[in-house]
Amino acid sequence: MHLSSSILSTTLCLAASVSALAQKQSRASPGLPPSLDPWYTAPDNLFSYPAGSIIKVRPDPLNLYAAIGTNATSASYNILYRTSDSNQMPSFAVTTLFVPAFRSSKKKNSALLSYQIPYNSPSVDASPSWTLGSQYSSTFGDITAALQQGWYVSVTDFEGPNATFAVGVAEGHAVLDGVRAVTQSPLSPASLSAAAPPPPPPLTNKWSISMWGYSGGSIATEFAAELQSSYAPDIAIAGVAIGGLTTPLLNVVDSVNESPYACLIVLGLWGYANTYPVVESYLLSRLTPEVQASGNFTMGRNMSFEEAVEPYYDVDVYSYFIGGGNGRTWAAGHADVCV
Structure with a gap:
C-alpha cells in the first residue's frame, strides 16, 4: 500500500x-x-x-x-x-x-x-x-x-x-x-x-x-x-x-512540528493507523526505544484534540522516530508505506 x-x-x-x-x-x-x-x-x-x-x-x-x-x-x-x-x-x-x-x-x-x-x-x-x-x-x-x-x-x-x-x-x-x-x-x-x-x-x-x-x-x-x-x-x-485547506506535506509537517499544534502530527498519524494496520506496525517499529518506553506517542491514540494540545505543545515529534527530522522516513515514505 x-x-x-x-x-x-x-x-x-x-x-x-x-x-x-x-x-x-x-x-x-x-x-x-x-x-x-x-x-x-x-x-x-x-x-x-x-x-x-x-x-x-x-x-x-x-x-x-x-x-x-x-x-x-x-x-x-x-x-x-x-x-x-x-x-x-x-x-x-x-x-x-x-x-x-x-x-x-x-x-x-x-x-x-x-x-x-x-x-x-x-x-x-x-x-x-x-x-x-x-x-x-x-x-x-x-x-x-x-x-x-x-x-x-x-x-x-x-x-x-x-x-x-x-x-x-x-x-x-x-x-x-x-x-x-x-x-x-x-x-x-x-x-x-x-x-x-x-x-x-x-x-x-x-x-x-x-x-x-x-x-x-x-x-x-x-x-x-x-x-x-x-x-x-x-x-x-x-x-x-x-x-482552511492544508499545504503540501512537508511544509505542513515542518510548520506544525515544535509548535503549539504539534499534536496534529501525532493525531493524524494515529488516524491512519486506525485505518491501515500496516501503518500502525510501521510507525511503532520506527519509534525510538525511549519513546516506546515512555508511551508519549501511543497515548495520543485515545485523545481528543483539546486533550492533546498541552502534552504535545511545542514538542519535536520528529525526535520520537529513529533518525528524527534528518531521516524523516516515517513522514516522507519508506518501503511500502508513505504517510
Whole structure:
C-alpha cells in the first residue's frame, strides 16, 4: 500500500482547528460516549444494506435542540447509517440532524446543510454526536444561523466508528452517505418533525443540498465533493464551501512540528493507523526505544484534540522516530508505506 504525500497533507490542520472546538461547557444531558454506548453498533448483516441506508434512528439523547433553542430548531435526531470505508468495505457512521423550527413558505425545496465540524481526533469519543453537547459557543452559532434560514442541518461523525482522522476517502463517503440517509430515505421533512420512528414514506424528494467544512472539516467536505460524481451520482449538490485547506506535506509537517499544534502530527498519524494496520506496525517499529518506553506517542491514540494540545505543545515529534527530522522516513515514505 502506498499513501501519497498529498493524502498525508490532509491529515494535518493548523491553528484554525482550535477555534471550532475550543471551549468546553457542561453537557446538555448525561448520555454515554460512543465507545460505551451500545447504540453505536451495526448489525451483523451490515453488508446487506445499500450505502446511505438508515439502520436506526433515535431522538438525540443530549437534547441539543433544547440547548440551541426552540426558536431555531424543533427537534434533533441521531441517525446511524451504512457507508463504505476507504477500501470500499461496509461500515457505518452517525449524523446528528437538526430540524428547523420554521420553514420558509417561499421555498419549494427543503434545504439541507451538511456541516462538517473539525474534530481532528483518532478517538471515537471526540465524535460530534457526543462532543456537540459540550461545544455550545463554538459551533452552535453556525448551526443556529442555518436553522434560522429554514435549513435542515446534518452534523456528521465523518471519521466513523474507527475514528479514521484525515483518511479523506472514508470521510468523503461518510458525508455523502449521510446526505443520502437524510434525503433518500423514509425520513421526510414531514416525518422528521414527528415524535418517533418508524416514519411514513417521503412526501417529496426535492432537496437543495449544500456542504460546508473548514480546516479539519474541509478534508471530509472536499473529498465528498470530489467523490460525488463517482461514488454518489444520485446526489445533486447545489453548493460547497470549504476553507482552511492544508499545504503540501512537508511544509505542513515542518510548520506544525515544535509548535503549539504539534499534536496534529501525532493525531493524524494515529488516524491512519486506525485505518491501515500496516501503518500502525510501521510507525511503532520506527519509534525510538525511549519513546516506546515512555508511551508519549501511543497515548495520543485515545485523545481528543483539546486533550492533546498541552502534552504535545511545542514538542519535536520528529525526535520520537529513529533518525528524527534528518531521516524523516516515517513522514516522507519508506518501503511500502508513505504517510
